[in-house]
Amino acid sequence: MVKIGKIELPAFPLLLAPMEDVSDPPFRAVCKDNGTDLMYTEFISSEGLIRDAIKSRQKLDIFEEERPVGIQIFGGDEEAMAMSAQIVSTVNPDLVDINFGCPVKKVVSKGAGAGVLKDIDLMVRLTEAVVRGTNLPVTVKTRLGWDHDSLNILEVAERLQDVGIQALSIHGRTRAQMYKGHADWTLIGKVKENPRIKIPIFGNGDIDSPEKAVEYKNRYGVDGLMIGRAAIGYPWIFREIKHFEKTGEYLAPPTIQERIDVIKKHLTQSMKWKGDTLGILEMRRHYANYLKGFPSVKEFRNILVNLKTYPEIEEVLDKMIVRYDGFIPDRIMASYPEGNEPSCSI
Known part of the structure; x- marks a missing residue:
């Protein structure tokens, strides 16, 4: 302890x-x-x-x-x-x-x-x-x-x-x-x-x-x-x-279902804390990092960052579960342009 x-x-x-x-x-x-x-x-x-x-x-x-x-x-x-x-x-x-x-x-x-x-x-x-x-x-x-x-x-x-x-x-x-x-x-x-x-x-x-x-x-x-x-x-x-x-063994990586469940929770918590409009807006910066490594995922990201209501976002996220069922991406750390890292991630 x-x-x-x-x-x-x-x-x-x-x-x-x-x-x-x-x-x-x-x-x-x-x-x-x-x-x-x-x-x-x-x-x-x-x-x-x-x-x-x-x-x-x-x-x-x-x-x-x-x-x-x-x-x-x-x-x-x-x-x-x-x-x-x-x-x-x-x-x-x-x-x-x-x-x-x-x-x-x-x-x-x-x-x-x-x-x-x-x-x-x-x-x-x-x-x-x-x-x-x-x-x-x-x-x-x-x-x-x-x-x-x-x-x-x-x-x-x-x-x-x-x-x-x-x-x-x-x-x-x-x-x-x-x-x-x-x-x-x-x-x-x-x-x-x-x-x-x-x-x-x-x-x-x-x-x-x-x-x-x-x-x-x-x-x-x-x-x-x-x-x-x-x-x-x-x-x-x-x-x-x-x-x-x-x-001493590796845990199985999260499935697409687990990833989408966490995105949904993060989003709903954001809406609860900041209100629906600002909560949805601030969540947009997180999608890219949650979805790193999935093939052709940019099309989904581009849609997600333009949606303004939870039901619309949920519908797209559910489509991703179907699209990427069984696919496990490589583990990729979040990345940022030099000089634009999250402040004080020490």
């Missing part, structure tokens, strides 16, 4: 990474169904919460069936971070998480996210402010360092533990790498090996298959894994990893 404060997780938990415009309640619902042990909201600006920005406030929506669930905040001002921690606590999540890893320019330029990796003393002060601002467990997500000349994660882990965080998730890239190249887990393993570190350490970066998940668990000794982009359009990755870890 892995514990974060009073939160009890399985012996090797799988976490869903917070991703801007992806890990909203509808997406979290289908990931929870498929075995996610701990989830987080999309990251929320501390300044946005304080000035009552509508989008920031909506990201505070959490539901009982999601638990345990954490709310992630980011910012570069101590007072604002403390105040936002207080605001977050009022909606009663299970924990508060701090984002010190988002590499996108609009966040870093404000001295937040991975921008704080340039100033470890500030990172410590911001963390202390959040710990003081809430009675909930506080956790942190970050990267190895700003660049390869400042790989300071070993110092960061110790100092953040000393000021009260109760778990640390580490993405195996620097800010300078953004999402390019391969994640380097060597330093993640060294953090876990450090006898001073008593809190759970979760590894993140490039986990896209059951065999890699188990290999990295055994090689680096982490307490659990955080998965981001590999879950987009493929929430089944969580159940597949758990099955492989337990049995």
Whole structure:
């Protein structure tokens, strides 16, 4: 069992990474169904919460069936971070998480996210402010360092533990790498090996298959894994990893019926949360990833993204069940044009 404060997780938990415009309640619902042990909201600006920005406030929506669930905040001002921690606590999540890893320019330029990796003393002060601002467990997500000349994660882990965080998730890239190249887990393993570190350490970066998940668990000794982009359009990755870890065998991939059932649930949850019109509109960006690998699927996608009512969409989805009955596509990770990756899928 892995514990974060009073939160009890399985012996090797799988976490869903917070991703801007992806890990909203509808997406979290289908990931929870498929075995996610701990989830987080999309990251929320501390300044946005304080000035009552509508989008920031909506990201505070959490539901009982999601638990345990954490709310992630980011910012570069101590007072604002403390105040936002207080605001977050009022909606009663299970924990508060701090984002010190988002590499996108609009966040870093404000001295937040991975921008704080340039100033470890500030990172410590911001963390202390959040710990003081809430009675909930506080956790942190970050990267190895700003660049390869400042790989300071070993110092960061110790100092953040000393000021009260109760778990640390580490993405195996620097800010300078953004999402390019391969994640380097060597330093993640060294953090876990450090006898001073008593809190759970979760590894993140490039986990896209059951065999890699188990290999990295055994090689680096982490307490659990955080998965981001590999879950987009493929929430089944969580159940597949758990099955492989337990049995050493691959779980049968989802059938077309299972895929369409998940699309329908994601869509209905989106409509329930955002209203029919906006829920249908926002679901359009998910179809391509759910349907990757199916032959000649573009014709269906082109129809789906133009439909405006649930019955129309359901009719097309049901036709796909007939068209692709028995076909199992290769596992393909969600892909994005360079520079347009989901923000902070760390």
